[in-house]
Amino acid sequence: MEPTIYASLEDVTLSFGENVILKKCNLKIVRGAITCIVGLSGAGKSTILRLLDGLIEPSSGHVYVDGHDLCHTPERKLVELRQKTSLAFQFAALLDSLTIGENVGLPLREHTALSDEKIRHIVDDALESVGLRHIYDSLPNELSGGMLKRAGFARAIVTRPELVLYDEPTTGLDPIVTNLITDTIIRLRQKLDGTAVVISHDLHSIFRMADYVAMLFEGAIIAYGPREEIRTSSNPFVQQFLTGNEVGPIPV
Amino acid sequence: MRILERFGEQTIAFLEYLGGIITLIGESIRSLVHAQIRYAETFVQCYELGIGSLLIVLLTSLFTGMVISLESAQQAVQYGIGSLVGGAVTYTSVRELGPMLTAVVVAGRVGSAIAAEIGSMVVTEQIDALRSMGLSPVRFLVVPRLLALAIMLPLLTIFADIISIVGGMWIAQAYAHINPASFISSARQAVGFDDVVKGLLKSFIFACIIAFVGCYQGLSTRGGAAGVGRATTSAVVISIILIFGTNFIMSYFLFGGH
Ligand SMILES: Nc1ncnc2c1ncn2[C@@H]1O[C@H](COP(=O)(O)OP(=O)(O)OP(=O)(O)O)[C@@H](O)[C@H]1O
Ligand SMILES: [Mg+2]
Numbered sequence: 001m002e003p004t005i006y007a008s009l010e011d012v013t014l015s016f017g018e019n020v021i022l023k024k025c026n027l028k029i030v031r032g033a034i035t036c037i038v039g040l041s042g043a044g045k046s047t048i049l050r051l052l053d054g055l056i057e058p059s060s061g062h063v064y065v066d067g068h069d070l071c072h073t074p075e076r077k078l079v080e081l082r083q084k085t086s087l088a089f090q091f092a093a094l095l096d097s098l099t100i101g102e103n104v105g106l107p108l109r110e111h112t113a114l115s116d117e118k119i120r121h122i123v124d125d126a127l128e129s130v131g132l133r134h135i136y137d138s139l140p141n142e143l144s145g146g147m148l149k150r151a152g153f154a155r156a157i158v159t160r161p162e163l164v165l166y167d168e169p170t171t172g173l174d175p176i177v178t179n180l181i182t183d184t185i186i187r188l189r190q191k192l193d194g195t196a197v198v199i200s201h202d203l204h205s206i207f208r209m210a211d212y213v214a215m216l217f218e219g220a221i222i223a224y225g226p227r228e229e230i231r232t233s234s235n236p237f238v239q240q241f242l243t244g245n246e247v248g249p250i251p252v
Numbered sequence: 253m254r255i256l257e258r259f260g261e262q263t264i265a266f267l268e269y270l271g272g273i274i275t276l277i278g279e280s281i282r283s284l285v286h287a288q289i290r291y292a293e294t295f296v297q298c299y300e301l302g303i304g305s306l307l308i309v310l311l312t313s314l315f316t317g318m319v320i321s322l323e324s325a326q327q328a329v330q331y332g333i334g335s336l337v338g339g340a341v342t343y344t345s346v347r348e349l350g351p352m353l354t355a356v357v358v359a360g361r362v363g364s365a366i367a368a369e370i371g372s373m374v375v376t377e378q379i380d381a382l383r384s385m386g387l388s389p390v391r392f393l394v395v396p397r398l399l400a401l402a403i404m405l406p407l408l409t410i411f412a413d414i415i416s417i418v419g420g421m422w423i424a425q426a427y428a429h430i431n432p433a434s435f436i437s438s439a440r441q442a443v444g445f446d447d448v449v450k451g452l453l454k455s456f457i458f459a460c461i462i463a464f465v466g467c468y469q470g471l472s473t474r475g476g477a478a479g480v481g482r483a484t485t486s487a488v489v490i491s492i493i494l495i496f497g498t499n500f501i502m503s504y505f506l507f508g509g510h
Contacts, residue, residue, distance in 0.1 A: 055380050075388075083386040093377035107385045155385075 006031035006163060006195045007052055012061035014047060021047055023219035024061070029163075034189055034196045036206045038241060039216035040250070045199045046090055048216070049165040052197065053087045054078045065163065083111060086159060090167040090199075092152030094140040100127070101136035104155045111159065126154040129184050131177055146173050153181065157188055164188070166198045170205055178202065182209050203242060207231060215241060217250070273468050279390040280398055280464075288391045289399070297400035301362050302407065308361065309354050309408050310415050316349055317341060317416025318423045325428035334428055338435030339442030341420035346443050346451045347507060350413040352499055355458035358405055359491040363466040366397055367487035370470025371480040379471065389471065398463040405459035406452045413451070450506045457502065458495050465491040 007029040014022040021044040029035050029052075037045050050056045051063050054070040063070045068081055086107075094103045105123045108114055114122070120136075127133065130150035140148055153169055166185065170178040182205040189196050200206050206213065213230040215223040215238055223230060223238045230238060240248030283289070324340045370393060373379050382389050417439065424430040469487040473479045 050380070053384050055383060075383075079383070079386050079388055082384055085384075087381075087384045089377055089381060089384075091377065093381035095373075095378050095381070096376075106387075110385070110387055 003030040003033065005029065007065040007197075008063075009048065009051065009058075010062045010064070012051065012058040012063060014044075014051070014056070014058045021219060022058070025216075025220050027214055027221050027224070029195060029197055030212055031195050032189075032193060033211035034185065034198060034209050035212045035214060036198045036200055036210040037214050037216055038200065038206065043216045044219065045216055046167050049087055049167050049197065049199065052163075052165055053085055054082060055087075083107075083159070084161055085163040085165065086156040086161040087165045088153045088156035088167060088169055090171075092140075092145075092148040094148060094152055094155070096140045099137050099139055100132075100143070100151050103140070104151060104158055107155065107159045122158060123154070126158045127151070129157075130154050131180050146177070149173065150177070150181070153184075157184075160188075160192050161194065162192075163195045163197070166196065166200075168199050168201065170200060170202050178205060181205075185209055272472065273464055276390065276394065276464055276468050276471070279388070280394055283388070283391045283395045288388075288395070290392065290396050293392075294396040294399045297396050298404055301358070301400050302404040305358050305361055305404075305408060306411065309357050309412050312353050312357055313345075313350065313412035313416040314419040316353060317345055317419035320344055320349070320416075321420035321423040322427060325424050325430060329428045329430075334424075334430045335434050335438050336442075337424050337428065337430050338421070338438035341424070341435075342417050342439035342443045343447075345416040345420070346413050346447050348451075348499070348503065350416060351409050351451050351455040351458060352495065354405060354409045354412045355455060355462065355495045356492055358401070358408065359458075359462045359495060360488055362401065363462040363491050364484045364488045366463070366466035367469040367473075368480055368484045370467060371473035371483040374471060374473045375476055375480060394463070394467045394471075397467060398460065401459040401463045402456055405462070406455045409452060409455040413448070447507075453506070454499065454502050457498060461494045461498065462491050465494065 005028050009025055009027040012022050012025045039045050051058060052065060057071055101123055104126055105119045108119045130153050132150055156164055170181050185196060186209050207227060210227045213227055214221050217237055223233060223235050236249050240250050246252050321341050325337045328334045328337050379389050382392055421432050421435045424435050425432060466487045469483040473483040
């Protein structure tokens with residue numbers, strides 16, 4: 001069966017001033033699958049997630065999510081559309097005036113009519129699923145970077161969105177928690193029957209969870225395919241990236 | 253050519269700024285009309301902003317009332333019109349200095365804090381996180397601050413008016429032997445209830461200026477910690493200039509006709 005496409009970038013060009021980040025970039029996100037994006041640091045991976053969340057607009061081209069064109073859409077409409085998508089930020093981006101519990105529960109409190117008790121319960125579960133306990137009442141500035149990152153992860157999954165965008169969810173975490181997070185991504189994907197896009201540098205966890213892998217290089221997706229296809233790809237760029245070789249077509 | 257080019261750039265920048273502020277005002281009004289108000293947050297802001305600014309507002313107004321009284325009493329007694337000092341002090345306090353000074357003090361203390369707080373939220377992606385969760389930063393952050401300022405600034409102004417009159421009365425008595433009864437009766441003759449209301453209307457408008465400029469500077473912060481610093485400084489500078497300009501225009505229309 002042909003996979004259906006949940007979201008896509010079509011000929012997206014994006015520049016900040018003189019600096020061109022994406023050049024005619026095309027990417028398809030398959031519905032109900034986990035797509036991992038890999039690429040060099042500064043290649044524009046986070047930028048792609050921000051595009052998919054409608055936080056920024058491309059200079060030209062189109063971004064589609066679940067049939068909606070996010071470009072030239074008024075912010076008011078985007079605010080609505082974003083409730084189906086969530087983004088786990090690379091640096092957590094928790095509101096520092098709220099406690100961890102309030103942060104994680106915020107989308108529930110704002111968008112649902114659930115009771116405080118029920119929200120507390122869901123939040124505790126979400127925190128538990130990323131290995132965090134007893135920090136409900138802590139403030140963000142009292143936690144380590146890795147703990148913040150996991151709390152940000154919990155906030156992204158707490159509303160059970162159709163599309164979850166994870167920006168380097170395991171970078172900087174210990175191997176045990178990395179496994180826990182990877183498992184959580186896989187488990188949630190199955191349980192919610194949703195779609196996920198994961199940016200990661202961790203090849204081990206990529207090949208554990210990815211259904212599809214896309215490689216971003218110099219502003220475009222230069223390799224895309226099912227996990228196994230990428231793993232065994234003869235593309236010299238992909239080979240160099242997977243082996244971490246300093247010699248090859250990718251300049252160091 | 254260079255000059256023309258620069259002029260063009262500056263005009264565009266100015267129009268962009270104006271457009272940005274107008275959009276922000278529009279969105280805030282939308283939020284208010286739809287009664288999308290976070291009451292708890294508004295209350296917290298009222299408290300922090302009001303209680304936090306009270307002492308400094310009282311002190312500046314006290315000394316201002318005292319100095320006006322000092323200057324005018326000296327002159328007045330010389331010309332034998334000491335009984336008019338109460339009017340002079342009250343008149344300038346209620347119509348001009350009360351609303352202006354309070355607004356300038358609050359712009360420095362609260363406008364800067366708003367720009368700094370929102371600016372650092374931009375830099376650490378917290379604003380993006382709000383938008384990503386489908387929450388409007390305008391409803392979430394701007395409206396509570398706007399409401400708090402619009403409620404508290406007129407209240408602070410009332411305190412400022414009172415204390416500057418009291419300070420003036422004290423100096424008039426101590427320095428020029430003008431007794432409080434005559435000070436008050438002169439004040440009542442010179443200033444009507446409508447003057448007080450017009451003064452408070454001014455301070456309401458100043459509140460909106462401080463809130464919108466502070467929030468806008470915060471939300472348009474670019475470039476790290478240095479950017480937050482710039483946003484804070486410009487919030488204060490721009491709102492103080494706007495307060496002075498608007499004060500003149502409002503005085504012209506409210507008090508100029510008669
Ligand atoms: N707001 C911005 N203004 C100017 N340049 C930006 C902005 N945001 C990102 N960039 C630039 O875009 C490029 C891509 O940034 P992005 O954060 O998407 O990289 P990334 O692939 O996520 O990198 P990393 O793996 O280090 O997180 C970078 O060169 C960065 O300098
Ligand atoms: Mg990134």
